[in-house]
Amino acid sequence: MSANTLSIRNLRIEYQAKRGAVQAVRGIDLDVRRSEALALIGESGSGKTTIGLGIVRLLVSTAKISGGEMTFRRYGAQSSLEKEVDVLKLSPAELRAFRWKDCAMVFQAALNAFNPVLKIKHQFGDTARAHGYLQGDALRRRAYELFDMVRLDPERVWNAYPHELSGGMRQRVLIALALLLTPPMLILDEPTTALDILTQRNIMDVLKDLRDKLRFSLIFISHDLSLAAELADRVATVYAGRIVEIGNVYDTFQNPQHPYTIGLMSAVPTLTTHRDQVTSIPGSPPDLIDLPGGCKFHPRCPLAIEKCKREEPDLVPTNGPEHLAACWRWQEAKQALGPTLKQEL
Secondary structure, X not given: OOOEEEEEEEEEEEEEEOOEEEEEEEEEEEEEEOOOEEEEEOOOOOOHHHHHHHHHOOOOOOEEEEEEEEEEXXXXXXXXXXXXXXXXXXXXXXXXXXXXXXXXXXXXXXOOOOOOOOOHHHHHHHHHHHOOOOOHHHHHHHHHHHHHHOOOOHHHHHOOOHHHOOHHHHHHHHHHHHOOOOOOEEXXXXXXXXXXXXXXXXXXXXXXXXXXXXXXXXXXXXXXXXXXXXXXXXXXXXXXXXXXXXXXXXXXXXXXXXXXXXXXXXXXOOOOOOHHHOOOOOOOOOOXXXXXXXXXOHHHOOOOOHHHHHOOOOOEEEOEXXXXXXXXXXXXXXXXXXXXXHHHO
């Protein structure tokens, strides 16, 4: 427990809608270890972004955290515990400080994250001023250092308006701004969406270099499995608001245990995959207001039995103590679906 930067227990988040409560996050348990990269993968609407927004408590007004605990820990240079806070009990003033000094989030829409009428230097200045941080030349030198880290021309970017920068440049400026106060945790929500493949490659290289230099913990939210496989140390598969599998990135991609994770892998073409070998997961994600009984994946699962329709499984160790899956038939899934997937990989 002491090695974790963030510990989440039984977190529940709901959105209020006319039809009822949208159960976006349903009792997840999650630990983010010091200096590790954890990827959250899954289809759109599975609850990945809601988890990230819940951590920094930036949910929309129609959403509420209906239960759970979130404990954040900040460590010093000698690995000593500097502070431990209950994120859900922070006051507005404490939360304002927490959001950038302890945990920063880079949002999916890079252009919308900036004020379009302010130059980048003023947006850095606003963030620094709100936290009592550097100002003037000291802030400019710090920003130039960060721009160098994310492979941008400091002179050009510092005096530019957001619309004068490309999508990839704006994304890297956001990453630099998120690291301004050297937070021990960074959340990235689809950081390469809508970017061309060369720009995606550049963003991934930047993130790798930054992690090596700054050693922050990283939560990487993505539906792109190839990016998750390259950047993450561990991978958590999210389905219908719950984590259905979590494990080391190599074990998860080479030996997935849950039928949903196996389905996600099978839907990704590779250089050696014939088009007939690429299969999609049948059906659609469940209605989060009117969820099916039992395992929420059973209407789409080729291995579902009667027990799957009645009882929802918990995460249990499968391929070793660090690899967990929530499936009644994980052993059968491994035998029936695993060999085909390994052949494709």
